[in-house]
Amino acid sequence: MPTITYIQPDGAARTVDAEHGSTVMLTATTNDVDGIVAECGGNAMCATCHVYVEPEHLERLPAMEEDEDEMLGSTASPRKDNSRLSCQLEVTEELAGLVVRLPETQL
Numbered sequence: 822m823p824t825i826t827y828i829q830p831d832g833a834a835r836t837v838d839a840e841h842g843s844t845v846m847l848t849a850t851t852n853d854v855d856g857i858v859a860e861c862g863g864n865a866m867c868a869t870c871h872v873y874v875e876p877e878h879l880e881r882l883p884a885m886e887e888d889e890d891e892m893l894g895s896t897a898s899p900r901k902d903n904s905r906l907s908c909q910l911e912v913t914e915e916l917a918g919l920v921v922r923l924p925e926t927q928l
Contacts, residue, residue: 823917827854827872830925841914845907845921846870856923863908865889869928870907871896872921879903881915898924 825848826836839848849857849870858869865888874882882905889909893900907921 823912823914823919825849825912825916826918826920827856828920828922829856830923839912839916841912843912845872845910845912845916845919847908848912849907856927857907858927859908861908865892865906865909868892868896868906871898871900871924871927872905872907873901873924874903874905875920875922876903878916878919881919882910885909896924897926897928 822838824836825839825845826834827849828834835854837848837852844863846857846859846863850859860869861867889906892906893904
C-alpha cells in the first residue's frame, strides 16, 4: 500500500497509508490530517486542498489540467511552482512515498 507524508507548516510530519484510486486529499481527510479543508469535496472548485509537493516528487505527478491550474490562482497561501490541488492527485503505485507540505492557511 502506498504511503503519503504530510508535513505541517511547523515541520511536524505524519505518514499515512493510502488506498489505490483514492486521492491525496481524501487520504488526508479520511485520516484526520490537519490542514486540508476540502470544502468542495474534491471537485477542483475551492482550492482548499492546496499542497506543495516536494520537488523530487514532481516528475511522478500527472499533468495539471486547466481547471486545476485556474483554481491554483485563488489559493489562500501563495501559489508556488510545486503547488497542486491534492484532490486532483490520484493515488497510484507511482506516487508511493509522496511527500507534500501543507500551506499556512487554506481559507
